[in-house]
Amino acid sequence: MIVLDYPYVSRFLTDSVMELGLPVLDTENARRLTGGAGLNFIDEIEFSARLGVGTRLYTNSENGLEHILRCRCNEDLVRQVDICKDKALFRETVAPLHPDYRFARVAIDDLAEFDVSGFDCPFIVKPARGFFSLGVHLVKSHGQWPEVVRTILEEREALNAEYPEGVVDAGEFLVEAGIDGEEYAIDVYYDGDGAPVITNILHHHFVSGDDVSDRLYYTSARILRERLEPFTDYVIRMGEACALRNFPIHLEVRVTPEGGIVPIEANPLRFAGWCVADITGHAWGFNPYEYYFKGLAPDWEAVLSTREGEVTTMVIADVPPGMDRDRIAGFDLQGFQSMFDNPLELREIDYSAYPVFAFCFARMDEGGLARLKTDLTEDFSRFVTLKG
Structure with a gap:
């Protein structure tokens, strides 16, 4: 169903x-x-x-x-x-796999008085129930904490008004240690016996050290060859800790410089949100929804042999931070699409309802990916048309 x-x-x-x-x-x-x-x-x-x-x-x-x-x-x-969904409960459940990882569950009314001196900087604070990087803050110094708390209090009403409580609940927050390393997103489902089947691995690229956005994800044969085995080993252990059965997950993790795998969050009963899971079809030629419902597993060696040297990307075009959306007349979607060597699909999004105006899937080589990363260091204000 x-x-x-x-x-x-x-x-x-x-x-x-x-x-x-x-x-x-x-x-x-x-x-x-x-x-x-x-x-x-x-x-x-x-x-x-x-x-x-x-x-x-x-x-x-x-x-x-x-x-x-x-x-x-x-x-x-x-x-x-x-x-x-409860990010604090998830941390508590997988804690035996990560005994040295520091985190705390904190009610919003207690944030101002919460002692953060035990956390090394930078560290993260985010809603215990959250989505799409909403309400996520990077705290670079202990002295910045009061300012971050004030921002969270200002955001609270908007977050709870825009999304149901089951999606984003700004009443309770997770304070957790920062994790050095590269970030990846794993689409995986657990079968009736609890065995995991990975349907895709995406690298989440950040444009700067303090970036917490979802702007660029990409996958390639190189990424799958490097990460499939260690990620499979990890999701086996995580699935056992959480007792997962007949359950798809979009799992976000960081790989530390030492090669350790630390989860960021696990999104339940789905693969990548906003139907970004469709990138699996673009990249690998099979349908992840069909594989989940029919209990199929990719033959990765056969799949990857046909995609050597290719990179499949997905870019989320966010409305520039601080821009008054009521003043926006529209966006230059052709200009946005021109950033990509081989665009596969462009999705226009209602920017009046959400903080993004488009998604674009594209295929390119490693050189094209490097150029795209450079282009994405700028915001998307160059594609905005303002009223009057």
Whole structure:
């Protein structure tokens, strides 16, 4: 089964749902986002009954989780969702794998008085339930803490107004040690026996040392050859610690300079959000949704042999920070797309509702990737058209 909800449902996902004949929870949002034609909609009664007997489930969005949590007809599924959605609980659950990692759960009303002297700088503070880098702050010095707390208090109302509490809850925060190293995102599902199947690995590139955005992700045969084996070993141990079964996850990790793997967060019941998981089809030629629902595993040696030297990228075009979205008349999407050597797909996003205006998937070689990284050191204000 699948739950479809905002912020975005891609054509590729909709077509996949139709081709696989997946039951879709019948909601106003699902019908609006897909047009409804050709989909196998089921009501909440049937949805709950299927969930209760362990039917495999996927949600394209964090927003869809509220249906599972409200139903509570599969307590083990709820347990798995809670472990991932509550970032502090996730840290607590995998703590035996990382005995030296420092973190703390802190209520928002206690942030101002919280003693951060025990954390080496820089460290991170973020909502215990969060999404899309919302409310995430890098604290570079202990003296900066009061300023960060003031910013968090100012953001609280906006965060809770823009997303459901099950997606972003600005009432409780996770304070955690910074992790040196390269960041990766892993799309993985656990089968009925708890064995993990990795469907993609993305490198998350940051444009600067204090960048916490989601601007650039990319994958390549080189990345898969380097990271598939150690990441598989890690997700086996993580899955055992969390007792995961019939469960897809978008897992974000850092690889330290010493080669250690430290998780950042695990996003439940889905692969990469905003249907960015579609990049697997662009990069590797197989459908990650089909593989999950049919219990298939990629033959990585065969897949990678056809993609040597290629890099597949995904860029999120965020609205420049601090820009008044009410003053924006539009964006130069052709100009934005011209940044890419071989654009594969451009998705226009409603910037009045979300802090981004487009996504672009593209293919290039390593030289093109280097140029793209340089281009992304600038914000996207050059593509903005202002009113009047």
